[in-house]
Amino acid sequence: MTQQIHRTASEAETIALGEQLARDLPARGVVLLIGNLGAGKTTLAKGIVHGLGAAPTDEVSSPTFTLIHEFGNGRVYHIDLYRLDELRELATLGLDEIFDRDALVLIEWGERFPRILPAERTEIRIRATGDDEREIEVTRLFEQTK
Amino acid sequence: MRILGIESSCDETAASVVEDGETVLSSVVASQMSTHGKYGGVVPELASREHLRAIVPVVREALEQAGTRLQDLDAIAATVGPGLVGSLLVGLTYAKSLCFARGLPLIAVNHIEGHIHAVVMESKRAGTPVEFPAMALVVSGGHTHLFEVREGFEYRLLGKTRDDAAGEAFDKVAKLLGFGYPGGPIIDRLAPHGDQSAVRFTFAKMKGNALDFSFSGLKTAVLRWVEAQDMESEIETRRAVRRDKPAPSIEEWLAVTPQRTLDLLASFQHAVIVELLTRARSAAEGMEARTVIVSGGVACNSGLRVAATSARFACPVYFPSPGLSTDNAAMIAAAAFPKLARREFASLDIAAEANLTLT
Numbered sequence A: 001m002t003q004q005i006h007r008t009a010s011e012a013e014t015i016a017l018g019e020q021l022a023r024d025l026p027a028r029g030v031v032l033l034i035g036n037l038g039a040g041k042t043t044l045a046k047g048i049v050h051g052l053g054a055a056p057t058d059e060v061s062s063p064t065f066t067l068i069h070e071f072g073n074g075r076v077y078h079i080d081l082y083r084l085d086e087l088r089e090l091a092t093l094g095l096d097e098i099f100d101r102d103a104l105v106l107i108e109w110g111e112r113f114p115r116i117l118p119a120e121r122t123e124i125r126i127r128a129t130g131d132d133e134r135e136i137e138v139t140r141l142f143e144q145t146k
Numbered sequence B: 001m002r003i004l005g006i007e008s009s010c011d012e013t014a015a016s017v018v019e020d021g022e023t024v025l026s027s028v029v030a031s032q033m034s035t036h037g038k039y040g041g042v043v044p045e046l047a048s049r050e051h052l053r054a055i056v057p058v059v060r061e062a063l064e065q066a067g068t069r070l071q072d073l074d075a076i077a078a079t080v081g082p083g084l085v086g087s088l089l090v091g092l093t094y095a096k097s098l099c100f101a102r103g104l105p106l107i108a109v110n111h112i113e114g115h116i117h118a119v120v121m122e123s124k125r126a127g128t129p130v131e132f133p134a135m136a137l138v139v140s141g142g143h144t145h146l147f148e149v150r151e152g153f154e155y156r157l158l159g160k161t162r163d164d165a166a167g168e169a170f171d172k173v174a175k176l177l178g179f180g181y182p183g184g185p186i187i188d189r190l191a192p193h194g195d196q197s198a199v200r201f202t203f204a205k206m207k208g209n210a211l212d213f214s215f216s217g218l219k220t221a222v223l224r225w226v227e228a229q230d231m232e233s234e235i236e237t238r239r240a241v242r243r244d245k246p247a248p249s250i251e252e253w254l255a256v257t258p259q260r261t262l263d264l265l266a267s268f269q270h271a272v273i274v275e276l277l278t279r280a281r282s283a284a285e286g287m288e289a290r291t292v293i294v295s296g297g298v299a300c301n302s303g304l305r306v307a308a309t310s311a312r313f314a315c316p317v318y319f320p321s322p323g324l325s326t327d328n329a330a331m332i333a334a335a336a337f338p339k340l341a342r343r344e345f346a347s348l349d350i351a352a353e354a355n356l357t358l359t
Helices: A011-024 A041-051 A087-091 A095-099 B047-065 B085-102 B111-125 B166-176 B184-193 B216-228 B232-244 B250-255 B259-286 B302-310 B330-341
Strands: A002-008 A029-034 A068-071 A076-080 A104-108 A121-128 A134-141 B002-007 B014-019 B023-029 B075-081 B106-110 B134-139 B144-150 B154-160 B291-295
Touching (some): A011 A134, A029 A041, A041 A104, B002 B330, B014 B330, B075 B111, B085 B106, B111 B144, B154 B259, B166 B184, B184 B250, B184 B259, B184 B302
Parallel strands (some): A076 A104, B075 B106
């Protein structure tokens, strides 16, 4: 396990941090974006997707209703499990197939379904410490830590 | 001329037969079918396997209700995107199979274009056809888009949401206040009981396209307001109401919703409506629109309908009837008629496109 903590003071800084984090993320793997409503999960996703050169930040919007967004011809997925409650519902989404692809998979509200997650993954926790200030903690979990 | 439309881009499996681009002979939506027993159990609407269960009975029901046989059809239209690929594939593949078996042309329709055509079709039938150029606001749980619609149905994207869709903001605010998800329609029915000027929500000025929307900040502002007000016990009461009864009546909700919360809901809804209509009006003025179209699930919102009617648009504003506002297949069939006239048919190997844009 490795861990880093970052602080941002505005939405623009959170996007910039996402762009910077994108450089260190593996080209394929699962990244959980963890935080309350309004913490800035989608904002950080904008930065990561843009940092990977998969889409401009304006193209990255909330996948809550649409569940799965795909960028850069399948290089990056942005998934939101907010409106799902049961594993049974999840089973029909085909997440396994997406995890098997050569893609970086960003997931909001994924921590609610630990059973479906690969042991080797990155967890990014976002906490609001003020109106615009955010504390962002990046944790890499490896296979042997399970 | 009859077209069978099939829609399966997200939650709903739907089929419809439309005649001559203006008469809806049938419009069946799986989650609204009274006879769920036909394919076993209630309909949890998510994703491809549920679409797979529903597609055959829904199409059969649509043909039956329309008194139409496959050989009476002139074409079959299906949504090719945007949406979930797995879900889109179900409707699209079924449409392809029927076309192949019956030698019918396949027409590929963009889901968002479908929403626009729900209004084009109904206004044509009402004798007040849409005049071009038109400006369309498509607003739902997944979309918040402004389009210029030119003669011949050419489209230009004028603006869209950069974060949450408007319908999503409604649903998330409802959930955080204990009304459950999705709760947009509950807010709409409670809002008239509150004071819309009680809580002032301001929108941050955005850089870039002035016609883009943002609803994430408003959602967060509501959350902060709720956190500051110590509302945990009333929220818990509402959650308990929902556990006892899946769909409480408005009277039951009113009984567990204090005035300050009703004021908050009214203020929130007002803020969303102002945001939608301000940008819609400036888009319509910018392109000198001769008609404004408002469509998509949020077009059901009665507050939005009233506000749009009293807003100072320089041209008529048309909404679809509620049944054609939310996802349906009549709009997909309707959007296919101009393509049928142009013989704009899709090849049977056309692929579903998750990120399909409208141009």
